[in-house]
């Protein structure tokens with residue numbers, strides 16, 4: 240009988256938006272489990288993340304050149320996690336803002352996937368994308384964000400089928416309601432918050448660390464048969 244391994248020891252993991260709330264939590268979890276981690280973002284991480292052993296590379300995921308230059312610099316990679324994200328409440332109805340948001344979430348995802356496909360092929364590694372509850376539900380206040388996150392689910396399925404010939408798995412995590420900077424305006428809006436709490440089974444915002452186990456699992460050999468899916472990690476919000 241094969242004993243499942245949940246180990247990510249020795250893997251090299253690259254995280255876009257890796258200095259944000261969820262990206263940093265992923266970085267800490269992979270480092271604690273014996274992986275090496277490169278976080279990339281528009282700004283440096285907290286000193287504690289560097290002290291824990293993370294490397295940092297400045298990277299704007301909307302730049303083809305920057306993504307390709309970073310890919311040329313890195314030779315060994317097992318996991319790419321696309322955590323970079325932004326939303327602009329109510330402004331995304333303007334086409335130029337819509338384009339900017341989709342560029343980060345969806346085109347950024349494709350840029351990273353294309354640039355690092357050779358690395359992941361060499362390591363038989365995996366890509367982990369980040370979806371959202373707005374992959375499933377409409378969002379009048381962030382239409383570009385919701386459209387991009389819905390696209391991430393389809394992109395995840397399609398890249399999984401395309402990359403299977405290279406031995407690369409592609410999955411996504413759809414976080415529920417997580418306490419980070421991007422969700423601050425929602426948390427601080429009493430009306431929005433009250434509606435949310437009514438539906439959330441545990442009636443609480445979650446911490447970024449609560450998503451990390453799923454990322455570790457998706458990067459580990461134990462999930463070798465899981466491909467092309469988006470896993471909601473939402474405390475039951477989407478089934479309530």
Ligand SMILES: NC(=O)c1ccc[n+]([C@@H]2O[C@H](COP(=O)([O-])OP(=O)(O)OC[C@H]3O[C@@H](n4cnc5c(N)ncnc54)[C@H](O)[C@@H]3O)[C@@H](O)[C@H]2O)c1
Pocket residue numbers: 255256257258259260261262279280281282298299300301321322323324325343369370371372413414415416417418419420421422
């Ligand atoms: N927090 C939540 O409740 C929640 C829920 C569902 C999905 N998500 C998604 O999780 C991911 C991580 O978000 P978070 O909650 O950690 O938010 P966050 O604001 O803490 O982190 C987002 C990070 O992305 C970086 N970023 C923005 N634009 C970038 C660009 N052009 N290039 C590179 N980096 C860029 C920011 O600098 C920031 O560090 C995002 O894709 C977000 O949409 C978050």
